[in-house]
Amino acid sequence: MKHIIPKSPIPESKAFVIREIHAPFFDPTFHLHPEFQLSYVVKGEGTRFVGDDIKSFRAGDLVLTGPNLPHVWRNDDKYFDRRSELSTTVIVVYFRDYFLGEALQQKEEMANISRLFKKSERGLEITGETKQTIFRMMRQLLNLTGMDSIILLLKILNILAKSNECHLIAHNHLVSSNTEAETSRMNKVYGYTMKNFRQKISLYSVADVVNMTRTSFSRYFKTRVNKSFSDFLKEIRIEHACKLLRAEKMNISDIGYESGFQTLSNFNIQFKRVMGKTPHSYRSEYLKVHSESYNDAISA
Numbered sequence: 001m002k003h004i005i006p007k008s009p010i011p012e013s014k015a016f017v018i019r020e021i022h023a024p025f026f027d028p029t030f031h032l033h034p035e036f037q038l039s040y041v042v043k044g045e046g047t048r049f050v051g052d053d054i055k056s057f058r059a060g061d062l063v064l065t066g067p068n069l070p071h072v073w074r075n076d077d078k079y080f081d082r083r084s085e086l087s088t089t090v091i092v093v094y095f096r097d098y099f100l101g102e103a104l105q106q107k108e109e110m111a112n113i114s115r116l117f118k119k120s121e122r123g124l125e126i127t128g129e130t131k132q133t134i135f136r137m138m139r140q141l142l143n144l145t146g147m148d149s150i151i152l153l154l155k156i157l158n159i160l161a162k163s164n165e166c167h168l169i170a171h172n173h174l175v176s177s178n179t180e181a182e183t184s185r186m187n188k189v190y191g192y193t194m195k196n197f198r199q200k201i202s203l204y205s206v207a208d209v210v211n212m213t214r215t216s217f218s219r220y221f222k223t224r225v226n227k228s229f230s231d232f233l234k235e236i237r238i239e240h241a242c243k244l245l246r247a248e249k250m251n252i253s254d255i256g257y258e259s260g261f262q263t264l265s266n267f268n269i270q271f272k273r274v275m276g277k278t279p280h281s282y283r284s285e286y287l288k289v290h291s292e293s294y295n296d297a298i299s300a
Contacts, residue, residue, distance in 0.1 A: 010035060015150060016095035018141050025079040026088055030072040030187045035094040036120060037065045038156070039073075040135050044088030046075035047239060049190065050123040051170025052226040054235045056243045062131045063169070064160065066120035067097075070186070074194060091138050095153065112161035123169035130165040172226050185210050186224065197236050198260045203229060237261065238274045245283040252279050 010017050026044060045058040050071045057073060065071050079086050097117050116124075126134060134156055141152050160166055192209045193201065206229060207217035221229045241259040244250055250258065256267030256279070271279050 010094055010096065015099040016093060016153060018091070018093045018138070018149075020089065020091045020142055022087065022089050024084065024087055025075040026073045026090065028072060028074045028080075028191070029183070030070060030190045031183055032068045032070045033094075034067045035096055036067060036117070037063075037071075037092060037094055038134075038138070039063055039065075039090055039092040040138055041073070042089035042091060044073075044075055044079070044086075044090070046073060046079070047194070047236065048073050052172060053123070053169045054232070054239050055169075056239050060131070062126040062134060064116075064120045064124045064126065064166070066117065066123070069121060069123055069170070071123070072190065074190070077195075091135075091142065093138065093141070093153070093156075100150075100154075113157050116157065116161040116166075119166070119168065122172070124160075124166040125169050126160065126163070126166050128165040130159065130163040133159060189221070193233060193236060197233060197240070198258065200260075200262070201233060233260075234270055235274060238271055241267070241271060241279065242275070242282065245279055246286050248283065248287065252283070255279065 020042075026046070030049065039062070041057060041059055041061040043059050045056070048055050048057040048061065048063070048071075050063065050065060051069055061073075073090075075086075075088060078084055079088070137152060137156050137159075141149060141156070144152055188209050189206060192206055203214050203218065207214045210217065212220065218229065221232070225232060227235075237260040241255050241261075244255045244258060245252070253264045253267075256264050259267070261267035261270065268278055271277075271282070275282055277285070
């Protein structure tokens with residue numbers, strides 16, 4: 001069984017790697033690697049999978065993932081259309097926890113950063129003023145070399161370690177098998193689900209995609225993602241519905257059908273179970289907050 005080649009290996013001659021990547025769409029491959037990854041989405045939108053968490057993303061998404069935490073930022077289908085003129089940009093930093101040496105890592109002065117690394121095993125979403133500060137520093141880091149770049153990376157990690165605007169993403173720390181076969185199988189499941197979630201998906205059909213029986217697939221999927229496939233599918237549909245509700249371009253019943261729910265009543269029930277409120281309440285609260293934020297910005 002082959003082991004996965006790290007997605008972005010760091011050369012032996014370097015302590016870390018930072019890149020600004022421009023592409024029609026982000027790599028849609030569900031993957032993991034031994035490096036920490038700090039990524040800021042400059043341009044693009046879609047659905048983000050980190051461990052067992054599913055959430056929409058758009059420009060301004062800043063996330064730190066720990067080693068071997070499965071993840072993928074998958075753009076919306078419109079990005080994959082051959083006629084699409086859409087594009088994406090991301091700034092990403094890859095580094096190891098011992099990039100300054102294992103001896104220093106054990107010292108008292110590194111305690112806060114060590115705790116940050118531990119939290120990142122479940123992924124961290126960075127928000128608020130911290131996000132804006134880190135984004136500016138990442139842009140500076142793109143143009144630095146040598147010891148100046150090491151110092152700035154340490155400053156970034158120190159700010160994250162002290163911030164209360166770093167929020168855990170995954171509900172549990174998932175341990176995945178770092179193999180080519182494992183990644184290939186899960187990518188088939190994610191790809192099939194994202195392509196077909198608007199339609200009815202039976203457990204038999206998705207199990208067939210990976211050549212497994214329904215029972216074997218159910219057991220396999222739950223051990224890998226920490227939830228049943230039906231819950232996984234429901235969360236994808238609800239997250240898509242949230243995105244459409246925020247856009248305010250469709251009525252609620254149409255959003256339900258567009259998100260894969262067969263009836264409006266089922267859409268309302270499932271949405272409230274996941275989000276704790278009805279689709280109508282979700283849209284109303286979002287629009288109120290959005291309006292207040294806009295007015296505050298205008299008056300500032």
